[in-house]
Amino acid sequence: MAILVVAEHDNAHLSDATNKTVTAALKMGGDVDVLVAGENAGDVAAEAAKIEGVRTVLHADGPTLAKQLAEAMQALIVPLMGDYDAVLAPATTSGKNFMPRVAAALDVMQISEIVSVLAPDTFVRPIYAGNAMQTVKSTDKIKVITVRPTAFDAAGNGGSASVKSIDAPAGPFKSAFVSEELTQSDRPELTAAKIVISGGRGMGSGENFAMIERIADKLGAAVGASRAAVDAGFVPNDYQVGQTGKVVAPELYIAVGISGAIQHLAGMKDSKVIVAINKDEDAPIFQVADYGLVADLFKALPELEEAL
Amino acid sequence: MKVLVPVKRVIDYNVKARVKPDGSGVDLANVKMSMNPFGEIAVEEAVRLKEKGVVSEIVVVSIGPTQAQETIRTALAMGADRGILIQTDEAVEPLSVAKLLKAVVEEEKPELAILGKQAIDDDANQTGQMLAALLDWPQGTFASELEIADGKAKITREIDGGLQTLAVELPAVITTDLRLNEPRYASLPNIMKAKRKPIDMKTPDDYGVALETRLEQIKVEEPPKRQAGVIVESVTELVDKLKNEAGVI
Numbered sequence: 001m002a003i004l005v006v007a008e009h010d011n012a013h014l015s016d017a018t019n020k021t022v023t024a025a026l027k028m029g030g031d032v033d034v035l036v037a038g039e040n041a042g043d044v045a046a047e048a049a050k051i052e053g054v055r056t057v058l059h060a061d062g063p064t065l066a067k068q069l070a071e072a073m074q075a076l077i078v079p080l081m082g083d084y085d086a087v088l089a090p091a092t093t094s095g096k097n098f099m100p101r102v103a104a105a106l107d108v109m110q111i112s113e114i115v116s117v118l119a120p121d122t123f124v125r126p127i128y129a130g131n132a133m134q135t136v137k138s139t140d141k142i143k144v145i146t147v148r149p150t151a152f153d154a155a156g157n158g159g160s161a162s163v164k165s166i167d168a169p170a171g172p173f174k175s176a177f178v179s180e181e182l183t184q185s186d187r188p189e190l191t192a193a194k195i196v197i198s199g200g201r202g203m204g205s206g207e208n209f210a211m212i213e214r215i216a217d218k219l220g221a222a223v224g225a226s227r228a229a230v231d232a233g234f235v236p237n238d239y240q241v242g243q244t245g246k247v248v249a250p251e252l253y254i255a256v257g258i259s260g261a262i263q264h265l266a267g268m269k270d271s272k273v274i275v276a277i278n279k280d281e282d283a284p285i286f287q288v289a290d291y292g293l294v295a296d297l298f299k300a301l302p303e304l305e306e307a308l
Numbered sequence: 309m310k311v312l313v314p315v316k317r318v319i320d321y322n323v324k325a326r327v328k329p330d331g332s333g334v335d336l337a338n339v340k341m342s343m344n345p346f347g348e349i350a351v352e353e354a355v356r357l358k359e360k361g362v363v364s365e366i367v368v369v370s371i372g373p374t375q376a377q378e379t380i381r382t383a384l385a386m387g388a389d390r391g392i393l394i395q396t397d398e399a400v401e402p403l404s405v406a407k408l409l410k411a412v413v414e415e416e417k418p419e420l421a422i423l424g425k426q427a428i429d430d431d432a433n434q435t436g437q438m439l440a441a442l443l444d445w446p447q448g449t450f451a452s453e454l455e456i457a458d459g460k461a462k463i464t465r466e467i468d469g470g471l472q473t474l475a476v477e478l479p480a481v482i483t484t485d486l487r488l489n490e491p492r493y494a495s496l497p498n499i500m501k502a503k504r505k506p507i508d509m510k511t512p513d514d515y516g517v518a519l520e521t522r523l524e525q526i527k528v529e530e531p532p533k534r535q536a537g538v539i540v541e542s543v544t545e546l547v548d549k550l551k552n553e554a555g556v557i
Contacts, residue, residue, distance in 0.1 A: 010469075067472070069474070070437065070440075070446075070447055070449070071446055071447070074441060092468050093450060093465075093466070093467040093468045094467070094468070096433050096434075096449070096450075097437065097447075097449050097450070098437070099434075099437075100402075100433070100434030100435075100436075100437035100438045100441070101437045101438070101440060101441035101447070102441075103403070103434065103438065103441075104403065104406055104437070104438035104439075104441035104442050105441050107403075108403070108522065109401050109402065109403045109522035109523050110402070110403075110432070110434050110438075111523065112430075112431065112432045112433060112434060113431065113433075122526065125431075126431065126531070127325075127334070127429065127430050127431055127528070128319065128325035128334055128428070128429055128431070129325070129428065129431070130531055131324055131325040131326075131327075131334075131531065132325055132327045132334050132528050132529070132530065132531070133528065133529045133530070133531050134525060134527075134528050135525070135526040135527050135528075135529070136523040136524065136525055136526065137523070137524040137526055138522065138523055138524075139521075139522055139523075139524060140522050173446065174445070174446035174476060174477040174480075175446040175447070175448070175474050175475070175476040175477070175480075176474065176475045176476070177472070177473075177474060178462065178473040178474055178475050179472075179473045180469075180470065180471070180472045180473070181470050181471040181472075182469040182470040182471075183469060183470045191468075195556070195557070219557060227486065230486075230487070231486070231487065236470060236471075237452065237466045237470070237471065237485075237487060238466070238467070238468060238469060238470050243428065243431065244346075244425070244426060244485070244486065246468070251556045252550070252554070252556040252557065262324055263321070269531075269534065272556070273550070273554045273556050274534075274537070275546065275550070281539075286537075286539070287536075288534050288537075289537045290534075290535075290537040290538070290554065291537055291538060291540050291546055291549055291550070291554075292537060292538070292539045292540065293539070293540050293542075293543065293546050294539060295543075300543055303543040303544075304543050304546070304547070307543055307544060307547045308547065308557070
């Protein structure tokens with residue numbers, strides 16, 4: 001069995017989600033290769049070659065792959081699948097964008113966002129916002145799978161795979177990159193952080209998130225938010241934790257002013273320790289919290305900052 | 309320009325899904341069903357494009373049981389022009405849905421298909437992308453802004469790092485994210501009007517698509533339950549517990 005893992009990166013650095021996806025691939029058994037598709041992404045290919053358990057890194061480099069747009073990724077991956085039994089990518093917005101195209105082009109059903117590998121063809125995945133876990137067996141010859149990174153440990157970086165260059169698709173494609181507005185932050189990335197502190201509608205305004213940010217900086221934490229806080233414009237969309245936002249599973253998750261809608265719980269309930277601070281003692285968030293503090297967040301947050 | 313909006317009838321987003329004790333699935337008997345929230349956003353976007361004069365006709369299509377007519381009626385009440393129900397009582401996998409939608413596109417010839425990015429029941433997030441691949445159309449997924457001009461769609465997408473803007477040639481597939489718009493509530497007169505709008509009743513056979521099961525469901529289980537926690541009295545006690553009991557700070 002040969003498995004291809006599509007690397008997640010920004011042309012400069014390899015994302016940890018790749019190492020976690022390699023772990024899922026190794027659980028399926030067989031040879032695992034990593035595909036680095038990008039532009040001027042030689043450093044990323046070199047980094048990927050260090051992932052333990054990887055046989056070969058395929059490196060496709062060219063302008064059509066600069067942003068890993070779905071049409072170009074499909075053109076790159078589909079012809080490679082003659083040599084592989086499965087292709088895996090992290091269930092990030094990038095993987096979720098191009099993988100179903102690959103699946104449809106190969107006439108197979110994608111297995112979305114797996115959290116466990118039971119056998120090379122059998123997987124567990126959350127459905128209904130994580131309120132049910134579905135075990136599925138794929139009857140397709142080629143498996144196309146997206147992997148929820150938080151559900152797997154990262155493969156180590158002690159490997160030394162060879163790097164093989166392959167051609168980038170020539171294009172042109174019917175979609176073109178125009179621009180990007182990326183959130184700049186010195187804090188850890190939300191899905192990789194050991195501690196996450198999130199604010200909800202109860203924060204009242206974007207300015208009040210500064211209280212959360214100061215605590216985040218003391219704890220070395222990432223800052224997240226509920227959908228309500230993002231919809232209200234308090235913080236950008238990439239802060240959203242939940243069923244359709246980011247899924248996080250840190251050591252410590254602190255939910256402040258978040259009531260705990262099922263859609264939010266879907267994105268954080270696998271955290272090791274959950275703290276809820278909310279003035280409404282009946283808020284559903286307390287049902288999943290290890291430590292609950294019924295308090296006005298405008299009093300509790302400054303106290304917490306002081307105490308740390 | 310004609311736009312196709314596929315919508316799915318799913319468990320209402322306010323209802324907590326309950327796993328059946330025999331592990332055969334989620335109990336949907338006597339549970340409130342609604343249009344998939346992302347599909348509502350897709351309908352709303354199509355209606356807004358029509359109000360702006362960009363779109364001339366909105367065709368809503370649903371694949372599912374007879375009751376999915378109600379879902380189509382909701383879309384018609386929001387402002388869609390007509391509906392197609394591809395009736396089946398089977399659970400249809402996204403790949404088969406995409407194949408059926410491809411057949412509908414070939415018949416209806418829309419220049420745009422707008423879909424929700426994921427259905428809140430199977431959380432698969434793949435039908436739109438699959439449809440785009442089968443049609444060899446470009447795609448703009450997870451859209452938070454959509455502008456149609458000069459034969460192109462300019463799409464702002466919600467991505468992990470922030471926002472990305474793409475320009476794609478038409479025809480194209482767009483999938484909606486939460487912040488694309490806020491769907492309207494249908495007014496009573498529009499609900500009444502929607503009752504007179506046509507819904508074509510079809511079957512998968514009419515489109516020559518055989519429904520296949522590629523993913524065999526072995527079982528459905530409850531997720532692991534979290535242990536009940538404790539209520540602390542003060543910030544001091546909280547910090548103490550996090551340091552000395554949980555050891556996480």
